[in-house]
Amino acid sequence: MTHQTDPDYQQKLAAEARLWGDEARKMAQHIPPDWAHHRHLRHNVIMHAADIDALLACIQPGMKTLELGCASGWLTLAMAERGADATGLDLSDESLQVARDYYHTVRDQISGQVTYQAVDLNYLDLPASTYDVIVVKASLHHLVRLDHVIRNVHQALKPGGLFWAADTAGDEHILSVLIAGAICFVLPTETAYADKMRALLRFGFRAPSRVKASIQADGLSPFEGAGRDHDWVSLISQQFRVEKRVDMPAFTGYVTAQFKAPDAVAVPILKVMRVVDSALVRAGLLKNTGVILYARR
């Protein structure tokens, strides 16, 4: 039985789609699915804005681009804003509806084209030598057929085309987990200090594995972490020419998500934290939590 005919797989896939669809719809109620707005979210200011801008700088008018796991479409739309003929693929019809609804409200201001399509990326079947740029952000670790996906992306790019892939760098390292846990113990978070202390006493030596599960969002969705066992960086490196690699900081991303304080207070602290964290990663003292690859066919 293949996954496609396996009722268990189909059921999990439907639950995956529901979860991300809910997420996209709820998020869009607070903030339009548009990079012009999303770039100001604290998580993006600290973690992603510079890297997304660097990717967008590679997009030129008339390019044919594809995003895998586009959710509410903000990155696909941003590529179309730079004049690309941009397609976004996702599992969740609900997310794609959010993306389409928003696109219709701004399409007059977009110089490129946008198409959104529902696809199970595990069975990606792209036409050969078609795209100038294919991007995937935070979606590879949800896939169970990563080797197939990466091979399919390779043949779908035009020669010299860019595959931009950003995702987790495998299992979180214990040192990063301990630092993230310690910082979140000290800083104000959603959890009251008394509850943190109670949890520490209750879980004792098992506390780091709870923090690790929280960092990895284990169990968040049916396929959360399904692709963690596949070494996507090696899979891409074997087939593509890796032009640039960005190692993400070790613990700042998690602390950014947990720190409960007004942006005016939190952002300067987190910016300094990121500088220190990145220096420790560069020095080889901590393991990066994520990787971005610029890979050429």
Ligand SMILES: C[S@@+](CC[C@H](N)C(=O)[O-])C[C@H]1O[C@@H](n2cnc3c(N)ncnc32)[C@H](O)[C@@H]1O
């Ligand atoms: C963590 S979200 C990332 C969304 C977006 N790329 C971002 O960075 O904001 C993962 C996305 O992958 C999609 N996804 C998960 N499994 C998928 C599959 N098998 N096929 C297509 N999309 C999938 C989900 O619906 C969700 O939108």
